């Protein structure tokens with residue numbers, strides 16, 4: 001599991017540790033880790049050209065001390081000071097003592113074999129200021145290594161409100177920050193390296209599953225298992241207009257770990273033709289046999305209202321997607337108030353906008369605004385609907401009403417294809433039916449769906465939604 005901590009949590013842990021250690025110890029630990037990573041990135045340290053971009057805070061201090069370490073190993077190190085009269089005094093003195101020089105020439109950025117971005121770290125707010133903004137777009141000669149956070153990325157949320165450096169590598173200290181794991185911030189970090197500096201941290205509220213965590217979550221049938229004990233997932237999806245959504249949701253559900261898939265709706269004929277193993281029932285969820293979880297909404301069209309009502313009345317976990325979400329937005333959070341079993345909502349940003357409007361009574365915010373603020377949006381929705389929310393998109397973020405958040409690390413932009421979300425809904429529903437709690441079911445489904453997309457699109461070509469479902473067993477088997 002990757003654990004990410006907020007700036008406030010880091011500051012508290014840092015203060016406690018600093019009180020017990022000689023001055024400057026933490027910064028030296030950070031600088032040593034940083035310099036070691038830079039040395040590995042350079043073909044040769046001796047004779048290389050390094051530029052340190054140093055802001056006025058401790059982030060600049062880390063970069064200057066690391067620059068000094070590289071200068072002592074034979075690099076030619078220049079420091080470009082964004083606020084020359086407020087540069088970190090100790091760091092600057094150390095760099096000069098090691099033979100480094102101060103420059104005011106911005107073209108050094110292009111000439112350097114490696115650039116250290118020490119403009120701003122966890123103390124930064126807002127995009128880069130005018131004096132630093134040009135470096136965001138400047139042509140580079142070598143890799144850019146971000147110190148703790150790519151400057152201009154909000155460490156707590158991953159929001160990028162203005163210009164920001166795009167790093168090839170980010171060396172972060174003590175713990176991951178949520179903003180390093182969530183787009184648009186995540187797409188500015190490059191490879192992530194964590195340098196331990198000895199902080200004692202509280203439990204993280206933002207985590208990201210890794211392969212071994214997924215392995216522990218996935219249901220595996222035992223000798224006592226039968227199809228019913230493994231869980232039956234009910235899919236209420238599709239309509240005369242969108243029969244394909246039913247087929248795709250069932251395709252995901254069949255590969256999700258439940259022992260059986262029960263389909264209800266008007267697309268039964270198409271579903272059985274494609275997947276003869278599906279149990280089908282005419283009518284809605286209320287008249288179907290027992291299931292351990294419902295998926296309601298993909299392609300449901302006009303049938304969404306009735307299907308949602310019937311599914312929500314069942315005392316089992318319910319996943320609401322697509323047209324079911326549009327209907328839920330119309331009803332507002334009150335529609336979930338009486339529920340005793342968990343509810344999982346799987347909106348893309350357009351549906352999230354409608355859900356927010358349904359909760360606040362305001363006009364729906366622009367979807368792009370929500371895509372730029374994924375963590376905040378997922379948390380707001382989870383709190384408003386008291387449901388687990390899986391917000392889809394370039395980084396899928398899953399928020400529980402308890403405040404816990406999982407950030408999905410897998411995926412590829414090839415997943416942005418029609419029907420891809422229908423496969424995800426069936427898959428997540430299947431994991432719910434198999435008995436996983438909603439946060440685990442949603443994060444395991446997003447992880448597998450993202451991996452299946454990668455496998456299907458390997459090495460990089462368009463895929464259709466059914467290809468994702470077909471690749472799910474491969475993703476399950478060869479996780480990565």
Ligand SMILES: NC(=O)C1=CN([C@@H]2O[C@H](COP(=O)(O)OP(=O)(O)OC[C@H]3O[C@@H](n4cnc5c(N)ncnc54)[C@H](OP(=O)(O)O)[C@@H]3O)[C@@H](O)[C@H]2O)[C@@H](O)CC1
Nearest residue numbers: 014027056057058059120121122123124125126127129148
């Ligand atoms: N915590 C830890 O455990 C450890 C932390 N360590 C390190 O300390 C870093 C935090 O240092 P920090 O607190 O000094 O803040 P920092 O990120 O340098 O920024 C503050 C300065 O930036 C400026 N500024 C603000 N916004 C800006 C913008 N958009 N664009 C441009 N400038 C902007 C702001 O200027 P002002 O507003 O004063 O003009 C202020 O002077 C942390 O990330 C890590 O690297 C390690 O050494 C070891 C252990």
Ligand SMILES: Nc1ncnc2c1ncn2[C@@H]1O[C@H](COP(=O)(O)OP(=O)(O)O)[C@@H](O)[C@H]1O
Nearest residue numbers: 348392393394412413415416418419420421422
């Ligand atoms: N830019 C992107 N990068 C990675 N994954 C994406 C991107 N855009 C969309 N996705 C993923 O593709 C799927 C699309 O789902 P959705 O929007 O519901 O499509 P549909 O309604 O056509 O099924 C989701 O799993 C989402 O996370």
Ligand SMILES: [K+]
Nearest residue numbers: 117120147149
């Ligand atoms: K930085």
